[in-house]
Amino acid sequence: MSIKLAITDDHLLVISGIKAMLAPYPHISVVYESNRAGALMAALPAIQPDVLLLDIQMPEIDGIELCRQVKKKHPSVKVIAISSFMETHYIRQMLRNGAAGYLLKGTDPETLIHAIEQVHAGEQFLDELIRRQLVNEVITGQKRSSYEIPLTRREKEILKLIADEYSNQEIADLLFISLRTVETHRLNLTQKLAVKNTAGLVKEAMKRGIVE
Numbered sequence: 001m002s003i004k005l006a007i008t009d010d011h012l013l014v015i016s017g018i019k020a021m022l023a024p025y026p027h028i029s030v031v032y033e034s035n036r037a038g039a040l041m042a043a044l045p046a047i048q049p050d051v052l053l054l055d056i057q058m059p060e061i062d063g064i065e066l067c068r069q070v071k072k073k074h075p076s077v078k079v080i081a082i083s084s085f086m087e088t089h090y091i092r093q094m095l096r097n098g099a100a101g102y103l104l105k106g107t108d109p110e111t112l113i114h115a116i117e118q119v120h121a122g123e124q125f126l127d128e129l130i131r132r133q134l135v136n137e138v139i140t141g142q143k144r145s146s147y148e149i150p151l152t153r154r155e156k157e158i159l160k161l162i163a164d165e166y167s168n169q170e171i172a173d174l175l176f177i178s179l180r181t182v183e184t185h186r187l188n189l190t191q192k193l194a195v196k197n198t199a200g201l202v203k204e205a206m207k208r209g210i211v212e
Contacts, residue, residue, distance in 0.1 A: 006032040006049035071098030101125035
C-alpha cells in the first residue's frame with residue numbers, strides 16, 4: 001500500500017512536524033506541502049494526492065470553504081481536517097463539506113498514521129476526543145454554547161474596533177501590529193464565533209456584551 005499525501009497548513013512548523021512524524025513510515029509519501037489555499041488549488045490537478053491534511057485556519061479562505069472547493073473539483077481526494085478547535089460546529093461543517101476525518105493538532109504519530117490509512121481505505125476517522133464530544137451532544141441534546149468559547153484580550157480588542165467600523169489597516173495602525181496579524185485575528189474570530197462576515201461579528205459582539 002502506497003499513499004500520496006498533501007499537507008496544507010498556515011504554519012510551516014506544523015508541516016515540518018507532520019513530515020517528521022511520517023518519516024518512519026515509507027508507505028506514506030508527502031507529495032506536496034503548502035501554506036496557501038490558492039497554491040494548493042493550482043497544484044492539485046498535477047499532484048493528485050490520495051489524502052489531504054487540511055488546516056481549518058488559513059489566511060486566504062478558511063479551511064471549511066477550501067474543503068468544499070477541493071471536494072467539488074477533486075472528489076477523489078480524501079480530506080482530513082487538522083485543527084486545534086474542538087467546537088462541534090467546526091467538525092460538522094467540515095464533514096458536511098466532504099471531509100472524511102478530523103484530527104486535533106498535537107495528536108500522536110500512531111493516531112495520525114491510523115487516520116491517514118483509514119481514510120485512504122474509504123472509511124471515516126474522528127479523533128477519540130471529538131467522537132466522545134459528538135456522542136455526548138447526541139445523548140444530552142446539549143451543544144456547546146458559543147459563549148463558552150474563550151476570546152483572548154487582543155481578540156476582544158480587535159472585535160470592538162471592528163464593531164466601530166475601523167478597517168483592517170486602521171486597526172493595524174492603532175494597535176501597532178501588522179495588517180497580516182489583524183487579518184489573522186479577524187479570521188480566527190469568524191471561525192471561533194461561527195459567523196461568516198463583519199455583520200455577523202458585530203452581532204455576536206453585541207450578544208456577548210463586548211460592544212453596546
